[in-house]
Amino acid sequence: MNISREQIEEAHERIKPFIHRTPVLTSRTLNAISGAELFFKCENFQKIGAFKIRGAMNAVLSLPKDKLGSGIATHSSGNHAQAIAYSARHSGTKAFIVMPDNSPAVKVDAVRGYGAEITFCEPNQQARENTLQEIVSRTGAEFIHPYNDYRVMTGQATAAKELIEEIPGLDCLFAPVGGGGLLSGTLLSAHYFSPGTMVYAGEPEGAADAVLSIKSNKIETAPYVNTIADGLLTKLGDKTFPIIKQFVKDIYTISDEEIIASLRLVYERMKLIIEPSCAVPLAALLKHKEKFRQKKVGIIFSGGNVDLGKLAGWFT
Amino acid sequence: MNISREQIEEAHERIKPFIHRTPVLTSRTLNAISGAELFFKCENFQKIGAFKIRGAMNAVLSLPKDKLGSGIATHSSGNHAQAIAYSARHSGTKAFIVMPDNSPAVKVDAVRGYGAEITFCEPNQQARENTLQEIVSRTGAEFIHPYNDYRVMTGQATAAKELIEEIPGLDCLFAPVGGGGLLSGTLLSAHYFSPGTMVYAGEPEGAADAVLSIKSNKIETAPYVNTIADGLLTKLGDKTFPIIKQFVKDIYTISDEEIIASLRLVYERMKLIIEPSCAVPLAALLKHKEKFRQKKVGIIFSGGNVDLGKLAGWFT
Numbered sequence: 231m232n233i234s235r236e237q238i239e240e241a242h243e244r245i246k247p248f249i250h251r252t253p254v255l256t257s258r259t260l261n262a263i264s265g266a267e268l269f270f271k272c273e274n275f276q277k278i279g280a281f282k283i284r285g286a287m288n289a290v291l292s293l294p295k296d297k298l299g300s301g302i303a304t305h306s307s308g309n310h311a312q313a314i315a316y317s318a319r320h321s322g323t324k325a326f327i328v329m330p331d332n333s334p335a336v337k338v339d340a341v342r343g344y345g346a347e348i349t350f351c352e353p354n355q356q357a358r359e360n361t362l363q364e365i366v367s368r369t370g371a372e373f374i375h376p377y378n379d380y381r382v383m384t385g386q387a388t389a390a391k392e393l394i395e396e397i398p399g400l401d402c403l404f405a406p407v408g409g410g411g412l413l414s415g416t417l418l419s420a421h422y423f424s425p426g427t428m429v430y431a432g433e434p435e436g437a438a439d440a441v442l443s444i445k446s447n448k449i450e451t452a453p454y455v456n457t458i459a460d461g462l463l464t465k466l467g468d469k470t471f472p473i474i475k476q477f478v479k480d481i482y483t484i485s486d487e488e489i490i491a492s493l494r495l496v497y498e499r500m501k502l503i504i505e506p507s508c509a510v511p512l513a514a515l516l517k518h519k520e521k522f523r524q525k526k527v528g529i530i531f532s533g534g535n536v537d538l539g540k541l542a543g544w545f546t
Numbered sequence: 547m548n549i550s551r552e553q554i555e556e557a558h559e560r561i562k563p564f565i566h567r568t569p570v571l572t573s574r575t576l577n578a579i580s581g582a583e584l585f586f587k588c589e590n591f592q593k594i595g596a597f598k599i600r601g602a603m604n605a606v607l608s609l610p611k612d613k614l615g616s617g618i619a620t621h622s623s624g625n626h627a628q629a630i631a632y633s634a635r636h637s638g639t640k641a642f643i644v645m646p647d648n649s650p651a652v653k654v655d656a657v658r659g660y661g662a663e664i665t666f667c668e669p670n671q672q673a674r675e676n677t678l679q680e681i682v683s684r685t686g687a688e689f690i691h692p693y694n695d696y697r698v699m700t701g702q703a704t705a706a707k708e709l710i711e712e713i714p715g716l717d718c719l720f721a722p723v724g725g726g727g728l729l730s731g732t733l734l735s736a737h738y739f740s741p742g743t744m745v746y747a748g749e750p751e752g753a754a755d756a757v758l759s760i761k762s763n764k765i766e767t768a769p770y771v772n773t774i775a776d777g778l779l780t781k782l783g784d785k786t787f788p789i790i791k792q793f794v795k796d797i798y799t800i801s802d803e804e805i806i807a808s809l810r811l812v813y814e815r816m817k818l819i820i821e822p823s824c825a826v827p828l829a830a831l832l833k834h835k836e837k838f839r840q841k842k843v844g845i846i847f848s849g850g851n852v853d854l855g856k857l858a859g860w861f862t
Contacts, residue, residue, distance in 0.1 A: 542858030
């Protein structure tokens with residue numbers, strides 16, 4: 231394994247002073263609806279509004295001092311961008327962020343608010359990587375990939391670690407899967423700290439590369455990309471894929487209608503703002519609830535950065 | 547005083563097993579924006595999604611057994627209706643609810659979900675009272691007024707009591723004012739349990755009867771009623787008014803634009819769903835923030851029952 235139990239423990243100690251220990255919430259209504267006992271790890275309350283600060287902060291704090299001077303750089307459709315911008319400011323260095331030009335306004339504003347330099351590019355993987363490469367060559371900044379980076383994956387593992395510490399004896403754990411940073415971290419934390427816990431993932435039907443990759447045993451691209459879960463559009467990386475392949479119990483695909491139904495439940499019944507990507511694991515559980523009846527289930531609520539102007543389209 | 551310190555303490559013991567002790571949340575961002583240290587008592591997480599369960603439950607649990615048999619009745623535009631319906635079901639009796647025919651769908655559905663019998667009426671005070679009177683005459687049900695009832699006011703006082711217990715030394719406390727049930731209860735709890743705490747209220751400009759009533763020293767009707775804060779439309783009662791008159795430090799009127807700006811802050815920065823009426827006290831504080839700089843301020847978040855279909859209109 232490229233990430234050890236000790237590395238996750240060290241990462242947790244490293245980032246602890248600078249992140250929130252987010253609450254674990256429960257809901258009798260959602261327990262009744264699902265038939266399971268649910269524990270929601272609320273990373274929507276995390277700094278920058280999403281778990282991504284864990285990985286970014288761990289990567290930045292792991293850098294030797296002399297590397298920090300040239301700044302850090304990344305490409306991201308949103309939360310990782312904010313996380314890198316925040317972590318850079320925290321460490322007194324500069325952040326260079328490549329963002330697709332269709333990024334949600336609320337995320338662009340937040341990144342700018344942390345003082346990062348934004349370069350927009352076309353919304354595809356190739357444009358992101360080219361633009362990023364140009365910036366790194368020019369500035370010497372350290373590239374911190376949004377998910378395919380062991381420092382980042384190790385940081386993301388700390389969310390599940392905290393949930394496992396707080397709620398021992400979970401039968402299952404649900405996380406969303408986009409590029410696989412959070413999912414691989416969750417799998418490793420379950421493996422090391424709660425080996426009896428089965429980890430499941432939810433993936434949007436409109437970005438269904440991970441199910442396909444598991445099936446064909448190589449990293450695949452999604453057949454098509456069209457979903458409101460804008461944090462889960464990317465494909466797996468060569469560092470996240472092997473961990474997911476080895477440990478994930480199952481990956482369930484979820485339609486946008488199912489995502490919106492779960493968003494509505496969380497808004498109306500739990501009174502929490504979560505973003506569409508964050509509703510995917512709950513939707514996955516509810517879609518297959520007969521399998522999880524009476525089980526003790528942890529769900530990672532990944533983030534709450536919603537463009538409020540978009541709510542209209544979801545709930546009318 | 548018609549409500550004693552002991553009565554509030556007894557009410558609290560009476561209802562405690564059946565309500566949530568809601569969390570008190572903080573937000574560094576909102577502290578920075580306001581210049582004050584803010585403590586939010588999150589009654590949006592309360593049973594039925596609002597503080598109203600406190601008063602309703604206290605009233606129902608105070609009834610002698612032989613009175614309960616004929617059921618309980620009320621008129622309400624929303625949260626009190628849910629609270630009475632829930633309390634009736636909890637006590638194994640029937641609830642008769644008169645609701646204005648323009649009540650938010652989410653509130654009507656919730657009341658129905660608790661098994662109450664709903665009678666719709668025109669959306670004005672006279673129609674509410676006439677319809678209610680007819681039901682009470684026919685059924686012998688006990689009328690529990692949404693706010694102008696000492697049992698209800700005493701129950702509502704327990705929200706501020708919990709906040710005061712958890713955060714000692716508050717300089718100020720902010721509550722919304724509609725009919726004055728929550729405000730009068732908050733004033734009494736501050737008076738008895740934290741006499742150094744000044745209590746302020748926020749009132750919508752489009753339902754500004756309370757400021758007027760304080761000024762003219764008698765219960766006034768609002769000059770016009772037009773606001774998104776649909777929980778604060780009613781005027782004060784002869785039981786709530788004298789307490790408010792005696793103890794409230796000031797009442798600030800708030801426009802719908804200011805309410806929406808505070809809603810947006812809470813949604814985006816605190817990741818909490820609150821209803822428009824609930825944003826009014828925060829908006830009041832922010833409008834006069836220079837007066838409260840460096841102060842330790844408690845804010846009662848009254849509820850989170852939002853008709854999601856309406857969000858569109860607020861944030862576009």
